[in-house]
Structures are given as structure tokens and as C-alpha cells.
Amino acid sequence: MTPRGWALLTLAGLVVALAVVAVVLVPWNRPPAPRADQLAALRDLPADQVAHARTFRGDLRPGRYLGLAVGLLAALALGLTPLGSRLIDLVGRPFGGHWVAQAVLGGLVVVLVVDLVTLPFAAWRHSVLLRYGLSTNGWGGWTVDLLKSYAVSAVIGAVALLGFYTVVRLAPRWWWAVGAVGAAGLVTLLSFVLPVLVEPVFNRFTPMEPGPLRTELTNMAARDGVPVKDVLVADASRRTKAVNAYVSGLGPTRRIVVYDTLLREATPAEVTSVVAHELGHAKDRDVNVGTLTGALGAAAAVIALYLLGSAGPLPRLAGVDSVADPRAFALLFVLVTLAGLVAGPVQAAVSRRVEARADAHALALTGDPATFEAMQRRLAGINLADPDPPRWEYLWSASHPSTVERMAAARAYARETGR
Template sequence: MTATPDRRVALVVTAVGGSAFVVLAILLVPWHPVPGGTPGPVPAASVFTAEQIARAEDYSRWARVWSWSSLAVSLVVSCVLGFSRWGPRLVGRLPGWWWVRVVLAVAAVVVVGRVITLPFAVLMRRHVLDYGLSEQGWGGFAADLVRTEAVQVFATSVLLVVLIGCARRWERAWPAVAAALAGALVVLGSFVYPVLVEPIFNDFTSLPDGPLRTQVLALADQEGVPVDDVLVADASRRTTTLNAYVSGFGSTRRVVLYDNLVNDVPRDETLSVVAHELAHAKHDDPRTGTLIGAAGAVFGVGLLALLVGALAGRGRPPMRDPAVVPLVLALVAIGTLLSSPIQNAISRQIETRADVDALLVTRDARAFEAVQRELALRSLADPTPPAVSQFWFGSHPIGLTRIAIARQLDDRGY
């Protein structure tokens, strides 16, 4: 059978996006970031006490139960709405112009999914509170939940309006046009996220002049990373976990420190965390993530066009119909889950390079190991998570591997 122009265009878009993704991953991702090779993890007993290990394992075990259960139920809900008649019937009841129906359909699917999985979110929240990982009240938790869903509805609605709008305007060539626009939206999102989304969840203040600010800026200068400001986020109202990050591009780039990192951790350990984050900026990791993400978006749009086209021939709505929204969201949910191992494998390599760079810059393996231990204790991270969990969902190397890297580099005189 001769392929229709839609299918040929979709095949080309899929091939271009997939090829670009592979090429960028090969060229930009540090697949061998550790001199001498990445060592195996150090024994948990060499870092933590038996009581600390047992507590972290118990917390992590139930955290996986609640989070994986929520993921499974969410996926089932998405598939039921996407692959049955219920989703199109729901959209058919919505009023307004086509783009209004798209936004309302996205909101309806997201809200239904959140309501059905809310018991798991509550159970997870109680679990967090029981282990002292947050002091935030239920009101603050609910507000953050609403903010998260609102951001998700907005971002997803923009993407779906673009996709369906392209399908309505360019019936045959829409996959190519939509893929280009989706890639552009990924790039745009990387620029606007620090200035539009981050302030929704945290309040930021400039770190006052003093030794820590001076040392952070000196470290940025040593790494060759221009920094516009050093900010402190009021993260302790939500979590006890320590963190820092470098966000933004160009004039918007800033080092952001969690307030509990500033207040609760010795300065040399704080600088070790900052050095890791500055390494991401030094190696243009945000750019790498953006380019790979844009290529992935192009590939995803091409694959989505192929799947929706195939299903449209079996009674499912075509891409130009707002009733396709539940089907698209179901396919995206499945694709996101299936692609997680690839995304996280790339992330782990990039994070490992940042660790190595931080160790080479600070030359303080002791502080690095100390802060890794503190990070694990603060978050009750499982020191030895199940292999499938780390493979599928682990965006960072486990703490015991990071400590092994520090010890190896220190022993070899780096």
C-alpha cells in the first residue's frame, strides 16, 4: 500500500528526530566521565550505621510503593480515557471554540487523574511527615499541588493547541510544522522556566554579602561561569532535603541555594555542592539537555503522528479533532514511561561528570563525601536501591557510587 503524504511526512520527521537525538547523545553526553572508569559503590556499612541504613530502606520501600502505585493508576486512567469511548464523549460535552475545548479537555483529564491518584499523594505525604522530611502543613501541601497541576495544564495545553492547530491548518504537512514548533517550545521553555515557573513555588532573596557569597562567586569565576546573582530559596518550608542549582542562560543565570544548605551545612560542604552545580553550567549541560530534549520532541511528534494516524483508521479521532486530546495524553504518558531509562541514563552520565569536575576543582574529597552522606541522610535515600528502580527512575548515581568516585580520584592524586 502506498503511504499517504501524512504518513511519509511523519516517517521523515520521526527519522530526523531520532537520528538527531542519537547524534547529539553521542557527541554531547560524557559516556566515560570518570578517569580510570566508574568504580562500583562502596559498602553501605562504610558510610552509614546499621540503624541509618534500616531507616532509609524502610522509608524508601514505602515511598516506592506509594509512588509506583500512583504511577500505575495514573497510567491506567490515561489509557482508559484515551483508548475507550469515554474520553471522546467527555470532550464532546465541552463547549467553545476548538482551542477552548482542547484546553478544557486537558484540564479535565489532568484533574480526573489527580483526583483518582490523590489518595496515594496523601499517603505519600503522611509518610514524608512521619519520617520528618518536611514541616510544611497540609494547606501548603495542597497549594503546591494545585500550583503543580496548574503549570501542567498550562504547558500541556499550549503543546496540544499547537499540535492540533497545525493539524487543522496543514492537513498533510502538519507533522513537520508541529515538530519544528515543538522543538522551539522546548528551547523557549528552558529560557522562561527560571523566571516564570520557579518563582511560583519558591521565594528568592539575594544571598547577603559575606564569606559564602564571596566564595561562591570566586568558585564561579574559577569555573569560568558568569553568574548574575546568588540567591537563596526558602525551600526549608517544604522539605528538609539539601540542594542547590544553577538556572537560567546568559543574563538570567544565577546560583540558587536552598536555605537549609546555607544554614545547616559547613561552608566547605556547601561549596562542594555549588561546585557540582557550576560544573553543569561550565559544560553547558542545560544546553545539552535542551538540544537533546528538542530532538526528542521532534521524534515524539513524528511517532505521535504515525500512531494517531494508524488509530484514526480504526475509529479513533483524527489529530485535527479536539476529541483526540485524551488519546494523545495516553500515548504521551506511555511514551514518557518507556523513554525514562534512556533519559535517566543520560542524566546519570551528566551528573557523574559534574561530580568529577567538582572534585577536581575543589580538591576536597572529604567535604564531597561528607555532603553526600548528609544529602542521603536528609532525604533518607535508599543506599542500595533495587536495580530496576535505579535503571528506570534513577536520574543521579547512587550516593555510594559518588563516594566511591571521590575516593578513587583522591587515591590517584587527582
């Protein structure tokens, strides 16, 4: 069998594996609460709060979708015309056209160009956050955070690009196989390493002061079978008024992280409810499942790129012979971008079901639906979340159940348990 035949067979196996993982490990049996219950919850929210949140989201929407459209057009212009390959060739000329310069510097420049054309829309978003008082980070701090994110992305991107094109040169006929394994390994590594290494770049973490809340959180984690090493407070208030908490790390590095904004805005019982939700993710190994699906998806993507770009019209459009040429990175970039757009609604649907399971876990762990509902009200109010967003946007990108879905779920739990 030819390498292309093996690639087709392997891709089919990975798609089947992804389907099996999705069927077995994603909690599809948790449909949203009945619509009538959601509408009843919506009526109980203050009308002025709902109107304010919807105005805010409406002001964000043009920048978000225009930025998405402009970024896509830029990627298409670079990847489906010779423009991208010429840009990469130009970047590599000062280094004698060496393939490393083309692969690493050229690839990073392609990504940077797309980032720069969408930068005005990112600034638009930040201006809206400032105007509504949700962001506490001025333009100076926003710029510093932006540069930090560029630096982190550049380091990771440089390693990935160098590794990918090194494999292509060492195994020109079978690079797709080695690349698929490497992509899956990189996704797995980043999933567990990034939270520990990258989080401190953007936030300062301090241990939570000893007291009843810290004791309650650690005891609840132990009772839930998810022991944690520490309970940390993140200085989120230096850039936002939004509230949140999460559990990160594995084994000896697992810790509960609570935003300082959450401690200021919520009652101890509400903080406990939020953390109970996050413990649900750890209990059900949602990070592990997400990493597995991400690794399988990355491996499948590498093989699909090989099959699409090894011959045919796409390389010719990009002005290259195949995707194995470092000058073809812009073509790879646009294909990955398009795949992300197609997969986005599916990923959002999976995420909503996983989040709904974590909500159910929090309700069962705390046995306090009233506090859970109160916390959802508070989250929506502080984060300016539309409690019942437009259906098309919900299906397209919502990673969590809506506020009214979560309130209705709490009420259903209260009816079923008599609490």
C-alpha cells in the first residue's frame, strides 16, 4: 500500500476513534431544562439587568464578527494565493532562503500578519469592556498582556513549526505519520504544562488566607475524592471585574484557583458553589477527555492536511508544489482556520453538555440549589452575560449553558429533592 493509502486508512481510524470517544465519554443524556422553565427563570431576572447585558453584548457583536470575517479573509488571501508563499520567501531571503528561516520566521510572520489585521477589532472589544466598566485594565496593561500573549504564542509556534518541518525533511514520504504522533503529543503536553507555566505570566497567585472558607473548600474537595495541594487567589481584579474560579494541575500540582473578584462579590456559600462546579470537571476527568479528543483531532488534522495538500489544486493556488514546502505554511494556516470554523459549533455543543454535568455535580455535592441559582444570577449580573442569548449565537459559540438554563436546572433539582 502507498503512503497515501495508509494515510487514508489511518485517518478513517482516527475519525472512528473520535466518534467512539464522543459517544461514550460526552454526557449527551443531559438535555437542557424545559424551555418553559427557562422562560420562567428569565421573567424572574430584573428587566433592567437583562436589557443592560443585551446592550453590552450587542455592542461587542460587530467587533467580534467583523474581526472574525477580516481574519478569515486575510488567511484566505495569504493561503489560497501565492501571496503567502512569496511573503515567506521574502522573510527567508536575509538568511539565504534556508528552510529553517522560512519555516519558523516565515510561519510566525504569516500568523502575525493575520493578528495585526484583526488587532483593531481586539482594541474595539477592549474599548467596549472599558466603557461598560467590566475591564479594569487600561490601555497600557492591555498592550502588555497582548505582547505577552504574542511572546508565548511565538515560542510555542516556533517549536511546533521547527519540529513539523524537520520531520517533513527527514521523512518526506511518511511525515504525516510522524507528524500526527507529534501533534497528538504536543496537544497532550500543552494541556497539562501550560496551566502551570503560563498562568503565572498573566496573573499573580497567592495562597488563600487560612479561615472557614479555605477549610470548607479543601474539605469539600477531599470529600469529593479530588484532593488539592493548595487553594490560591488570582489577582484578576487588575484587569477585570468578572468573577470566576477553576481547578488546574494534576496530582501534586492540582490546586483550586479563585479570582479575588469572586471573593469580593460573592458570599462564601456562593464561592463554594462555584468551586463545586469546578471540582466536577476534575472528578469526571473532563480535562483528560478534552486532551484525548484534542490529541486525536490534531493527529487527524495533520493527516488531512497531507491528503489535501500533497497534490491537486490547492498547492497550485498557493504557488507551491506541496504542503511539505515551508513556503506552503500559509496554505496550512488557512486550512486549519477553516477547519476550526466548521468544528466550532460541534465543540461548543460538547462543551455545553460537559458544563451541564459539572452543574449537576455542584448541586449534588453542595445540596444547595438556592445558592447555586443565586450564584448564577450574580455571575450573569457581574459578567454582563445575556441570560438568554439569541439561538443562532448560542448554537454557534456558547461553551456553557445559558443563565436561564442553569437557573432552571437548579429549580428542577430542588423539585426532585425537596430542597
